[in-house]
Amino acid sequence: MFEKILIANRGEIAIRIMRTCENLGISTIVIYSEADKDSLHVKLADKAYLVGGSRVADSYLNMEKIFEVAQICDVDAIHPGYGLLSENAEFAKKCEEKGFVFIGPSPSIISAMGDKIKARSIMKKAGVPVVPGISHPLSSVDEAIIEAENIGYPIMLKASSGGGGIGMQVVRSRNEMQKAYESNQKRAISFFGHSEMYLEKYLENPRHIEIQLLTDHEGNTVFLWERECSIQRRHQKIVEEAPSSFIDEQTRLRMGEIAILAAKEIGYTNAGTIEFLVDQDKNFYFLEMNTRIQVEHPVTEEITGIDIVEQQIKIAQGHTLPFTQKQINRSGHAIEVRIYAEDPKTHFPSPGTITKLSLPHDDGVRHEIGVHSQSTVTHFYDPMIAKLIVKGKNRQDAIERLAKTLDSYDIEGIKTNIPMLKKIVKHQAFLNGDTTTEFVKNYL
Helix, strand or coil: CCCEEEECCCHHHHHHHHHHHHHCCCEEEEEEEHHHCCCHHHHHCCEEEEEECCCHHHCCCCHHHHHHHHHHHCCCEEECCCCCCCCCHHHHHHHHHCCCEECCCCHHHHHHHHCHHHHHHHHHHCCCCECCECCCCCCCHHHHHHHHHHHCCCEEEEEEEEECCEEEEEECCHHHHHHHHHHHHHHHHHHHCCCCEEEEECCCCCEEEEEEEEECCCCCEEEEEEEEEEEEECCEEEEEEECCCCCCHHHHHHHHHHHHHHHHHHCCCEEEEEEEEECCCCCEEEEEEECCCCCCHHHHHHHHCCCHHHHHHHHHCCCCCCCCHHHCCCCCEEEEEEEECECCCCCCECCEECCEEECCCCCCEEEEECCCCCCEECCCCCCEEEEEEEEECCHHHHHHHHHHHHHHCEEECCCCCHHHHHHHHHCHHHHCCCCCCCHHHHHC
């Protein structure tokens, strides 16, 4: 049994992990930057250690300092949360080398799934449907033009090491390719340190539906149903719900079976998510695999009653899954909205000090939040400050509860995207379940 876990993250996900650790009787160590010295996750942890300056590169990505803290505190394991170092194969490998259990899959799996070209090839070989495209890195803009014309416009130009919606660009004609290729390559180098790109057919107006997996070291693998994450802005998810109101039971089960097949093919362990694009005819295609806990994991927890973080920790300890696929039930409907510190009109970040924060509490309402009244939201980190999750007996009940809760959510001192979220949940297209990836573009 783990006695101490270091959480190599910040904000709401650090607090979320702490809550499960407390329930399991595990002590938590957190790290923080100079900008986060008064943060909520620092106040709530058993122990907190400064690891560097305000910039992410100086603190939350500072492996040397993080391992120094882990050694000082003699922790058993490290939980990376999401983002930051969570999908860094080098970090996972160094954890193993230094004697700490990395709560996640093996470094080789992280590396393989982190390379979108390699992941695409692996999934295709495993029999997972993939979007028509190429499975090798582009060598030049001229090659990109030739391949795009072979596939047919529009295409999606992607950075091989991309993630989080970064390094993706829709190209609709030959004339757009030159500029798109150069700009996307620059972003790829800037964010990921790699210039490799590939392209695939761009599916117009699809759904973004993902399957949550759990796999133990004995090879037992289950899927915890699906989440629909189609409402996005600039390829970043805003609203997530479970189950999807679009797919039927036959498609749901088929997607789960394919996801399990893929996980077994690559020898996956721990929690992971396989993301699919789904067209209007319910054909689904592999998009990517996330080898970590997802931001939107709470909606799955709400409809299944399974604590995914707890399962992550227990799998890392060597435990086998305590349930089979037939024992995983599905109850009610859950919706999550991401609350950002941003101007609702321009969508630019809105740093500042929160002068008032009043959260509505009611049955079926869950808050995952990393700030408090008087917290300072800085420009150094992702502007997501909280997640609001509601559960209802069905989708209509969940929507009504979400609308009521958003109307009662009171935050002052900074601007947030709550006005935008209110528009979404009251829009007729959302009420009808017409939630494709073009929702924001088409309706807002």
